[in-house]
Amino acid sequence: MLEFCVYATAPTAQKPLHDCATQGTVHCMVLNDTVSTNLRKGVLEYCVLATIGDGEMYGLDIANGLQNRGLLTSEGTLYPLLARLRRNGLVETSWQESAQGAPRRYYTLTDTGSASLAAFASVWETFSASVSDTLKSTTGGTP
Amino acid sequence: MxxxxxxxxxxxxxxxxxxxxxxxxxxxxxxxxxxxxxxxxxxxxxxxxxxxxxxxxxxxxxxxxxxxxxxxxxxxxxxxxxxxxxxxxxxxxxxxxQLPAQRHQSSTLWVVATCILLPFGAFLAGIGWLFGVAGLWMGTRWKTWEKIMGTVLIPGGVPGALLLAILPVRQTLSFGSPGEEVIISDYNPLGFSLPELAIAVVLALPIIVALYLLIVGLVRGPKQP
Structure with a gap:
């Protein structure tokens, strides 16, 4: 979890937002993309865990759910992530026969995955509140 | 699919x-x-x-x-x-x-050959044990601590253990001039003597360790790294 905090905050902290004002709109848009990409990297795996939740989810449905929320730009990047989550014991897979005949692979959270998600949710609540407060408090200083 | x-x-x-x-x-x-x-x-x-x-x-x-x-x-x-x-x-x-090399190194034959070469390989011109150690470290079914254990606890395999056990006896016989041998039954160049039970343990250890590696290697199956 600490790794997440360090990782998620470092890119934004190193590239202060006032760059937007000094470097122009185009640069600002590029920076927005960079910030949003870096933030996504830090939280995506927990969003995957949250999407699976207490249920059994099919890969395509996880991908669609995350993309609809704007958390996944390329759905294909989900699969390396799911593979890693499974290797790390946060999700597990099971096979179920489908009407089409080919068995389908479903993802569920392990106990470790549920605990990891709960821990993240707790940290995220405090973290996001702190970031929001900080951004609000510095708004007055930005032209 | x-x-x-x-x-x-x-x-x-x-x-x-x-x-x-x-x-x-x-x-x-x-x-x-x-x-x-x-x-x-x-x-x-x-x-x-x-x-x-x-x-x-x-x-x-x-x-x-x-x-x-x-x-x-x-x-x-x-x-x-x-x-x-x-x-x-x-x-x-x-x-x-699987890549061909990975397939070989995770195969049952690889496991069995390694577990035979480790304890008994030294009988093969003295170097078979080295092939056993190579097989152990290249194999994909053992954990690192098991590889270290297999290397450290089976130095030379059964022949190595045998050498260790009979070394004191050979040294005792070499003492003294003909007809005036000095029998020092306790003498041991390693600085300690091995009671019979310890000799049995030293001889059995390579086989026990090899058996353990064989069993875990077979149980883990070809897909387990």
Whole structure:
């Protein structure tokens, strides 16, 4: 979890937002993309865990759910992530026969995955509140 | 899931991803490719999207390879060769591709040969044990601590242990001039004497360790690293 905090905050902290004002709109848009990409990297795996939740989810449905929320730009990047989550014991897979005949692979959270998600949710609540407060408090200083 | 019948653009898309995942162990790239294949097949079955739209939604093969690098940047995962790969990742009967070298090193024959060479290999011109150690470290079914144990506890295997056990006796006989041998039964160049029980343990240890490595190697099966 600490790794997440360090990782998620470092890119934004190193590239202060006032760059937007000094470097122009185009640069600002590029920076927005960079910030949003870096933030996504830090939280995506927990969003995957949250999407699976207490249920059994099919890969395509996880991908669609995350993309609809704007958390996944390329759905294909989900699969390396799911593979890693499974290797790390946060999700597990099971096979179920489908009407089409080919068995389908479903993802569920392990106990470790549920605990990891709960821990993240707790940290995220405090973290996001702190970031929001900080951004609000510095708004007055930005032209 | 066989997609040889898939549209040419899907085949070339999957081939491009496979090429970009070439640095991964075969099981890992197979797992990722399987997910992407399933995604495409299921999206096509549900309808409403063309193949081109589905592939566009998945992103370019470079995006997926970059996602792999990104998912490894947090340090909690990455190319982890030591983690086991449960067989549940592929449906019953699904082909699992392995590189030829990996296939040999994870084969049952490799395990059995290694576990014979370790304790008894030194009988083969004295160097068979070294091949056993090489086999142990190249093998994919043992953990690092087991490899260290196999190397340290079986120095030279049974012949090595035998040498250790009879060394004191040979040294005792070499003392003194003919007819005036000085019998020092306790003498031992290693500085200690081995009681009979200890000799038995020293002789049995390589066999016990080899048996352990054989059993865990066979139990873990070919898919376990």
């Amino acid at each position: 066989n997609h040889d019948h898939a549209a040419p653009e899907v085949r070339s898309y999957l081939a491009a991803i496979q090429a970009r995942l070439a640095q991964l162990p075969a099981e890992q790239s197979g797992e990722i490719l399987f997910g992407v294949r399933e995604h495409i097949a299921e999206a096509l079955e549900r309808g409403g999207q063309s193949t081109a739209e589905i592939l566009a939604g998945l992103g370019s093969p470079d995006d997926i390879a970059a996602g792999l690098a990104g998912s490894d940047m947090d340090g909690s995962g990455g190319h982890d060769f030591a983690k086991p790969f449960p067989s549940a990742q592929f449906p019953p009967g699904a082909p699992q591709k």
